[in-house]
Amino acid sequence: MSENGDWYIVSAIVENKPGVLFRITNLFRARNFNIESITVGITEQPDLSRMTITTKSDERIVEQLVKQLRKLIDVVEVRVLDTDKSVFRELALIKMKAVDPTTRSEIMNYASVFRGNIIDIGKETMTVEITGTPDKIDAFKNLVEQYGITQLARTGVSALPRGVD
Amino acid sequence: MVEMTGAKSLIHALEKEGVDVVFGLPGGANLPIYDALVGANLRHILVRHEQSAAHMADGYARIKRKSGVCFATSGPGATNIVTGLATAHADSIPMVAVTGQVPLAMIGKDAFQETDIIGISNPCTKYAFQPRVAGEIPEVVKKAFYISESGRPGPVLIDIPKDVQQATADMHFPDLIKVRGYNPATDADMSEVGRAVELLLKAERPIIMAGGGVILSGAFAELQSLAELMMIPVVTTFKGKGAFPENHPLAMGPIGMHGHPEANKIIIEADCILAVGARFSDRSVGRFDEFGKGMNIIHMDIDPAEIGKNKSVDVAIVGDVKSSLRTLVKMLSKKIVKREADNPWLKRRKEIIQYYQESLKDYPRDVTAKKSLKKLREILPANGIVTTEVGQCQMWASLHFDVISPGTFFSSTGLGTMGFGFPASIGAKAARPQVPVVDIAGDGSFNMTENSLAVSVLEKLPVIVFLMNNYMLGMVAQWQRTFYNRRYSGVHQHQCPDYVKIAEAYGAQGIRTQSMEELEKAIKTAIKSDVATVIDIPIDPDEDVYPFVAPGTGLKDMITGA
Numbered sequence: 001m002s003e004n005g006d007w008y009i010v011s012a013i014v015e016n017k018p019g020v021l022f023r024i025t026n027l028f029r030a031r032n033f034n035i036e037s038i039t040v041g042i043t044e045q046p047d048l049s050r051m052t053i054t055t056k057s058d059e060r061i062v063e064q065l066v067k068q069l070r071k072l073i074d075v076v077e078v079r080v081l082d083t084d085k086s087v088f089r090e091l092a093l094i095k096m097k098a099v100d101p102t103t104r105s106e107i108m109n110y111a112s113v114f115r116g117n118i119i120d121i122g123k124e125t126m127t128v129e130i131t132g133t134p135d136k137i138d139a140f141k142n143l144v145e146q147y148g149i150t151q152l153a154r155t156g157v158s159a160l161p162r163g164v165d
Numbered sequence: 166m167v168e169m170t171g172a173k174s175l176i177h178a179l180e181k182e183g184v185d186v187v188f189g190l191p192g193g194a195n196l197p198i199y200d201a202l203v204g205a206n207l208r209h210i211l212v213r214h215e216q217s218a219a220h221m222a223d224g225y226a227r228i229k230r231k232s233g234v235c236f237a238t239s240g241p242g243a244t245n246i247v248t249g250l251a252t253a254h255a256d257s258i259p260m261v262a263v264t265g266q267v268p269l270a271m272i273g274k275d276a277f278q279e280t281d282i283i284g285i286s287n288p289c290t291k292y293a294f295q296p297r298v299a300g301e302i303p304e305v306v307k308k309a310f311y312i313s314e315s316g317r318p319g320p321v322l323i324d325i326p327k328d329v330q331q332a333t334a335d336m337h338f339p340d341l342i343k344v345r346g347y348n349p350a351t352d353a354d355m356s357e358v359g360r361a362v363e364l365l366l367k368a369e370r371p372i373i374m375a376g377g378g379v380i381l382s383g384a385f386a387e388l389q390s391l392a393e394l395m396m397i398p399v400v401t402t403f404k405g406k407g408a409f410p411e412n413h414p415l416a417m418g419p420i421g422m423h424g425h426p427e428a429n430k431i432i433i434e435a436d437c438i439l440a441v442g443a444r445f446s447d448r449s450v451g452r453f454d455e456f457g458k459g460m461n462i463i464h465m466d467i468d469p470a471e472i473g474k475n476k477s478v479d480v481a482i483v484g485d486v487k488s489s490l491r492t493l494v495k496m497l498s499k500k501i502v503k504r505e506a507d508n509p510w511l512k513r514r515k516e517i518i519q520y521y522q523e524s525l526k527d528y529p530r531d532v533t534a535k536k537s538l539k540k541l542r543e544i545l546p547a548n549g550i551v552t553t554e555v556g557q558c559q560m561w562a563s564l565h566f567d568v569i570s571p572g573t574f575f576s577s578t579g580l581g582t583m584g585f586g587f588p589a590s591i592g593a594k595a596a597r598p599q600v601p602v603v604d605i606a607g608d609g610s611f612n613m614t615e616n617s618l619a620v621s622v623l624e625k626l627p628v629i630v631f632l633m634n635n636y637m638l639g640m641v642a643q644w645q646r647t648f649y650n651r652r653y654s655g656v657h658q659h660q661c662p663d664y665v666k667i668a669e670a671y672g673a674q675g676i677r678t679q680s681m682e683e684l685e686k687a688i689k690t691a692i693k694s695d696v697a698t699v700i701d702i703p704i705d706p707d708e709d710v711y712p713f714v715a716p717g718t719g720l721k722d723m724i725t726g727a
């Protein structure tokens with residue numbers, strides 16, 4: 001385990017109704033769980049949402065987190081995903097300074113290597129959309145930091161187990 | 166299907182749940198509910214403060230082992246019950262609280278007496294509902310009782326906007342309900358029970374640590390048959406006090422910060438701890454890292470999240486202790502007939518008890534907390550019910566008042582809410598009017614909810630306030646004596662008020678006692694009385710509670726004061 005703990009991805013199926021997100025985030029705060037990212041969206045069943053939570057932690061704390069989540073009436077199912085047996089992705093939008101043509105073409109090259117898309121070009125900026133694991137996004141971010149990132153938006157990780165589950 | 170208003174459907178649904186009494190106080194946002202109460206088949210007990218309504222519902226629930234019900238209006242009415250919800254939540258008590266809310270269209274507009282009670286109460290409720298249409302109410306009530314009473318019990322809030330109370334709908338009252346995502350019933354895992362049997366059979370110095378879960382589950386007979394079959398000494402947590410008869414030859418009393426010295430001593434000498442419905446609270450175990458070190462720990466609890474929360478354990482049996490204990494006893498009886506009573510561990514138990522009996526000195530006064538409580542025990546019938554306030558009075562009750570009939574002792578233990586005991590005693594009296602009910606009180610605590618005397622008198626629910634009066638926030642004063650070099654700060658009550666006059670002002674009976682003889686007479690008078698009696702017992706403000714395990718230290722570091 002590294003100094004700040006290992007990465008865990010927790011996937012929860014929750015009722016899709018008002019107040020559920022509040023109850024869950026309030027639980028994290030009240031019990032001092034440290035959450036890195038959280039994503040929520042509807043599932044194949046319209047009355048259920050899938051919530052993906054990432055946290056840097058240790059096994060004992062994650063076990064408590066899962067059990068406390070399970071205790072919530074609105075939480076239907078919770079599991080810790082095995083990172084080797086699941087697919088997970090994050091989306092990032094990165095806006096950076098790009099005035100001169102050399103910079104612009106460099107950014108375009110990097111974006112294409114990372115299978116990103118240029119989704120906006122302004123007079124002085126370019127915005128890249130990039131999807132992948134958090135590591136990949138970090139790597140791209142590090143690469144383009146030299147140009148000056150002016151704005152950054154990351155969605156947090158969304159994940160599903162692989163194959164028939 | 167029957168057409169009626171939301172308010173009427175609420176009352177009808179409560180009646181269908183078998184509710185016979187509700188505690189509450191009206192206001193603008195629950196007027197329709199109060200109107201629907203007229204002619205209803207349930208008793209409404211009007212309180213003088215909503216906090217007390219919640220504590221009364223709590224006291225009622227602890228006796229009946231089903232949800233107590235309280236009503237409050239929106240805004241300040243709702244916020245006044247929050248302490249009661251938090252108290253019940255900390256002690257896993259089933260309760261259904263119904264608050265009025267401003268009309269739907271006004272929510273979020275900072276309307277008069279609007280408060281986000283769902284948000285405020287979130288950390289101290291098991292769940293909260295806000296029905297948006299009247300037709301939802303019967304199902305919401307059904308779910309509220311189900312959630313509140315099943316699994317690990319807890320308070321549930323129903324917040325009903327006024328227009329939803331007023332609207333009419335075709336009502337369907339379901340008999341059965343399922344809540345997706347809530348599956349509280351689990352049967353004990355047999356392989357874990359098997360491992361528990363192995364550990365218990367090979368243990369040389371086993372100990373049972375019985376907690377609040379035993380009382381919540383009513384598993385008294387099961388616990389006793391296990392203890393007697395294996396001849397295992399039984400300690401309890403403070404919340405578990407009275408889970409096991411304290412005059413039983415295997416009983417050792419509560420452990421912990423103010424545990425019985427013999428209980429604290431024996432548990433650290435054990436080699437195997439069977440924790441039954443206890444959550445290893447810091448007040449029970451002292452230091453998490455020290456407690457149970459090198460011992461095998463078996464944990465029986467209904468809440469999977471309690472397993473490993475504070476303490477890693479060797480065996481975990483998840484489920485209702487009543488049925489888990491039965492299974493355990495059944496499996497054990499196949500292996501042994503009955504353990505013999507004269508083994509080295511039980512001899513050691515006797516030695517420990519004798520040691521403390523001889524070495525602990527009594528506080529040198531004619532009337533002391535200890536003597537008073539022993540006197541109360543002598544006179545109060547075994548089936549009498551005791552609630553407590555918070556502070557030294559509470560810890561003295563734990564140390565010196567033996568519970569004989571299991572499940573007759575109730576205290577706010579998790580939250581430690583001053584002012585709980587008196588309204589809770591009234592709720593208990595409403596639940597079991599035929600037995601005497603005593604609130605073992607401190608002056609500071611009684612101050613907080615003493616206006617419930619009006620309720621006790623008017624509703625003919627006579628209880629006894631056994632007031633150990635040091636005119637002091639005594640427990641705080643003790644900490645200031647111990648940890649702040651006797652620098653007293655904000656603890657003196659300056660002989661105010663006169664509790665006999667307070668009692669009389671409400672039409673209750675007040676008796677001040679100066680000697681043990683007077684006290685004896687007063688207790689007898691109070692038990693026979695048909696109005697509430699406050700017995701004002703002067704206690705020396707310097708009398709401390711011993712033993713004491715200072716916070717952050719382990720049970721072995723217990724200070725006995727001797």
Ligand SMILES: Cc1cc2nc3c(=O)[nH]c(=O)nc-3n(C[C@H](O)[C@H](O)[C@H](O)COP(=O)(O)OP(=O)(O)OC[C@H]3O[C@@H](n4cnc5c(N)ncnc54)[C@H](O)[C@@H]3O)c2cc1C
Binds near residue numbers: 378381424467559560
């Ligand atoms: C001034 C003060 C001093 C205190 N000093 C002490 C002290 O010296 N010693 C002490 O022990 N406490 C003390 N306390 C109380 C302490 O704060 C805790 O409330 C208490 O220790 C909790 O006890 P518990 O774990 O038995 O009970 P609870 O809090 O009631 O927990 C019950 C456990 O049982 C489980 N459960 C519930 N129902 C069932 C069921 N049907 N089947 C199986 N399991 C079930 C629950 O999930 C929970 O884990 C003190 C409190 C105050 C206010």
Ligand SMILES: Cc1ncc(C[n+]2csc(CCOP(=O)(O)OP(=O)(O)O)c2C)c(N)n1
Binds near residue numbers: 558581608611639
């Ligand atoms: C509502 C509330 N406020 C403050 C406290 C902190 N507190 C714990 S014990 C105590 C003193 C209680 O005084 P009293 O009821 O007279 O009992 P005594 O300790 O004197 O027996 C206080 C203030 C508390 N537990 N509850």
Ligand SMILES: [Mg+2]
Binds near residue numbers: 607635636637
């Ligand atoms: Mg006092």
